[in-house]
Amino acid sequence: MDRVDLIPPPDGDGLAARADAYAAAPLLNCLLRELAEPVAEAGGLYTYRLPGVARLLRVRGTRRPAFPEVFTAGRWHPLGHTELVKLTAEELRRHTGLSSHDLPAEMIDSREAVAALLAARARAEAPADPYLRSEQSLVTGHPHHPAPKARGGGPVAGWLPYAPEAYARFPLVLLGVREDLVVEEGDTSALDALGQAPPGYRLLPAHPWQLDLVGRDLAEAFADGRLLRLGTTASDAWPTAAIRTLYAPDRDLFLKFSLDVRITNDIRRLWRHDLEKLGRTDTAAARAFAGGSAAWLSDRGYRTAAFAFEELAVLVRDGLAGHLLPGAIPLLAAGLVEGFAGSPLQSAPDPGAWWEAYLRAVVPPALAAFAGHGVVLEAHLQNTLVAVDADGLPVQALFRDAEGVKLLADVGRAAGWERLVYTLVVNHLTEVAAVLAEHHPGLDPWPAARRAFARHDLPEIAGLLTAPTLPGKTNLLLRWTGADGAAARYLPLPNPLARPLPEH
CATH class of the missing domain: 3.30.310 (TATA-Binding Protein)
Incomplete structure (x- = not known):
């Protein structure tokens, strides 16, 4: 039903x-x-x-x-x-x-x-491309948010040309920023290959929707020469499920922009305080994934203008090719839940084996990052890519978004574990398990999930497998009371992992 x-x-x-x-x-x-x-x-x-x-x-x-x-x-x-x-x-x-x-x-x-x-x-x-199709499939979006597709109340014509759910693709606007006013950190060299800036200027790509939203505030900068309009990129970029993060396939590059619009719980700007701590969290996450089959898509650097630090900020993120296993096809986990043409979740000939392969790809690297490196991934559906082989079987997980990463040194172990359980189990695995069981009646996904966690020697695992409840985020109450999106409130939900394992 x-x-x-x-x-x-x-x-x-x-x-x-x-x-x-x-x-x-x-x-x-x-x-x-x-x-x-x-x-x-x-x-x-x-x-x-x-x-x-x-x-x-x-x-x-x-x-x-x-x-x-x-x-x-x-x-x-x-x-x-x-x-x-x-x-x-x-x-x-x-x-x-x-x-x-x-x-x-x-x-x-x-x-x-x-x-x-x-x-x-x-x-x-x-x-x-099945990867792009999975990123652009989210018509429902966040399954536990009261307004997951709200776009700031603006006219449809203002945002629809840039909507991933409408299969949008478009060139980026290229700006020139006066060289002495550029602020950057990390490796932003990929931006310089997007076009040609005149002498005394540096190249800065902009999301056209964001430029429409803040254009009036930049009129003086354009008038006095701090900013120049240099045309658009030669090829299109594709908006991903995150809307403000675009993928340029010809350069195998992700770019994340500010967007002065509330999407779900937050105004989606690249906030200065997040950018300034980016290097530390991204370095920790990259270290946690070094040498393993799972991958971290590094947020390697940002560039912006000193006079419009947050409004014009752009973040450079690793592409896919350097991280994927040979022959593997990446798919967005949230797309697997939403459904799209060609989804291997819907057509798996052996759903039990598919689910166990999924768990092997996703669970161990998230737990290892927590236990071995003090890194709390925001391992929810939109931040996780699952790569499959030619038969559609999951073989690798790729995680992204340093902005959502927390370090145990900053938040404490108990709060970090609660956040990981919410994003990985409640937000992620329960949704995939439910869709899998829906497409394959009679399948109980939870004994395999329980085994997948029981293999790991973390002190928190015993509690996870016996606790009657798990933490669920209260997005409706959070938005009604006007709380900041980062001020997560949790309520207890029945824990599907808290069941005895079969004897065999």
């Missing part, structure tokens, strides 16, 4: 219904996880009590709940997305005693963005 076929078909006026369904699923996941109380289950219908508004809510399915209904006046009434947003806001006001105008607007914006993306995908052609 959790399959994608719960989404209405794309015929007739079905686009609006499909947009409602895609937008409702992650919002329902948040509402049911963070506030509702389960009451009953029958025939694939799950009923919950909403204590704040004293109503019963019923949905179909669990992983991607659909067709929400509320029980009033003696019968069940279907809820469209707008009505679901209103109900959620009522529940949150009663639960927290606080009001929020921002979050309901973001939820509506997210739904409108989904509608625009569905329409654009119907007119566009998906990339032929």
